[in-house]
Amino acid sequence: MNSGNTEPGVQFLLSLIDPGDAAAVRERLGIGVPVPVDDEQAGWRLDRLGAPRAVLLWMLERDDPDTNRVVFHRDRVDDALKRDILRGLPFGSAAGPLPVRVNCGLQWCSHREPHIPASGRGLIGGLREARTMGAARVAARAVSRPDWAAVAEADRAEPLPGFARWALGERIDCPPELRAQFGSHPKFVNRLRNAGIVEPRDYVERGRPPRDVLAVLHFGTQLFPHRVGEAAAVLAPSVRSELGTNLDAWAVLARLLRTFAGTVPELVATCGAIARGE
Template sequence: MNSRDTMPGVHFLLLLIEHGDAAAVRQRLGIGVPEQLTDEGAAWELDRLAAPRSVQLWMLERDDPGTNRLVFHRAHVGDAVKRDILRGLPFGAATGPLPVRVDCGQPYCSHAEPDIPVSRRGLIEGLREARTMGAARTAARAVSKPDWAAVAEADRAEPLPGFARWALGVRIDCPPEVRAQFGSHPKFTKRLRDAGIVEVREYVLLGRPPRDVLAVLRLGTRLFPHRVAEAAEVLAPLVRAELGANPDAWAVLAQLLPSFAGTVPELVVTSGAVARP
C-alpha cells in the first residue's frame, strides 16, 4: 500500500466507531488521517491484493460507467461480463441501458465485443450437451444477463449437468438465487469460496487473512460503498464492544494485523482480550 497509508485495515475499522474516538486512536497510533482515494487509485491497489473475484460484481453493481470501465480493463474479467458491459446492461438496480465508456486510449487494447459462440441448438441445449468442463465453460459464456431467468427455469424443469451448473455458478454475475438452486451443501459453498465467489457477510466473517480482507473493504469505501455498508453492519457491533475507544486494544490490533492468520472477528476479539486488565 501507499507509504503514507500503511494501515488500511485499521483505517477501515476506525470508521466503525465514533469520530472523536477514532481521532484519539489515530493520534495514539501515530497514523494520521488516511488519504482520499480515487476510483483509479483504489482499483490499482485492489489489483495488488488477494481479493475475491466477487469484488468485480460489487463494483459493477454501482451501474456507473466509469466503474464499469475500470472493471472492463481488470485482469481475468471474463468475456461474458465484458460483452454485457459493452451492451450497456446494468448489473445493479438501474432499469435502463447504461452509457458505455470503456476506451482507455491504449492502441493495443481491444474494446470490441468478444466473439462468443452459441450452440446451434440454442443456449439451453448447449448447456445440456456439455459433458466436459471445457464444453461447459464455453456454453456458460454464452449466457447474458437477460438469459438467467431462462437458465433457472430450465434447471428447475430438468437439472442441468453438473459441469454446466458449476461453470454457471462461478460466473461472478450468476444471480445468488440461481447459484443457490445449483447447490447449497457446505462442500459446494466452500468450493465457491475457493473460487472467489462470496457474499459480503461471508467474506467478512470467514475471509482470511484479515490484513487483506480489511484492505479490500477499505478500498471498497470508494469502489463498492453499498457493499461496504453491509460489511460495516456486520462488524460494527463487535468492534465497538471489543475495541471501542480503548487505545491499548487498537494498539494490539495494529501489532497483530500484519501476520494474524485467523478471521477478522477473531482478530478483533483477540485484540480486545489481550488489552483487558
C-alpha cells in the same frame, strides 16, 4: 507508524467508531486520515490484495459507467462480463441501457465486443450437451444478463447437467436465487467459495488474513460502498465493544494486524482480550 504507510485495514476499522474517538486513536498511533486515491488506483490495489472475484460484481452492481470502466480493465474479467458491459446492461437496479465509457486511452486496449461462439443447439441445448467442465464453461460464456431467467426456467423443467451447473454458478453474475436452485451440497458451496464467490458477511467472517480482508473493504468504500455497508454492519458491534475507545487495544491491533493469521472477528476479540489483560 506514519501517515505515509498507514494500514488501510486500521483505517477501515476506525470508520466504524465515533469520528472523535477515531481521531484520538489516530493521534495515539501516529497516523493521519486516509489518503484519497482515484478509482483506477483503488481497483489496482484490490488486484494486488487478491480480492475475491465477487468484488467485481459488487462494483458492477452500482450501475455507474465510470466504475464499470474500472471493472472492464481488470485482468480477471472474462469475456462474458466485458460483452455485457459493452452492451450497457445493468447489473444492479438501474433500468439501462447504461452509458458505456471503457476507453482507457491506450492503443492496445480493445473495446470491441469479444466474440463468444454459440452452440448450434442454442443456449440451453449447449448447456445440456456439456459433458466436461471445459465444455460447460464454454457454454456458460454464452449466457448474457437477459438470459438468466430462461436458464433458471430450463433447470426447473429438467435439471441441467452437473458440469453446467458448476460453470454457471462460478459466473460471478449468476443470480443468487439460481445458485440456491442448483443446491447447497457442501462440495458445491466450497467450490464456489474457492472460486471467489462470496457474500460480504461470509468474507468478513471467514476471509484470511485480516490485513488483506480489511484493506479490501477500505478500498471498497469507494468502489462498492453498498456492499461494504453490509460488512460494516457485521463488524461494527464487536469493534465498538472490543476496541471502542480503548487506546491500548488499538495499539495492540496495529501491531498484530500485519501478521495475524486468523479471521477478522478473531483478531478484534484477541486485541480486546490482550488489552484487558485476559
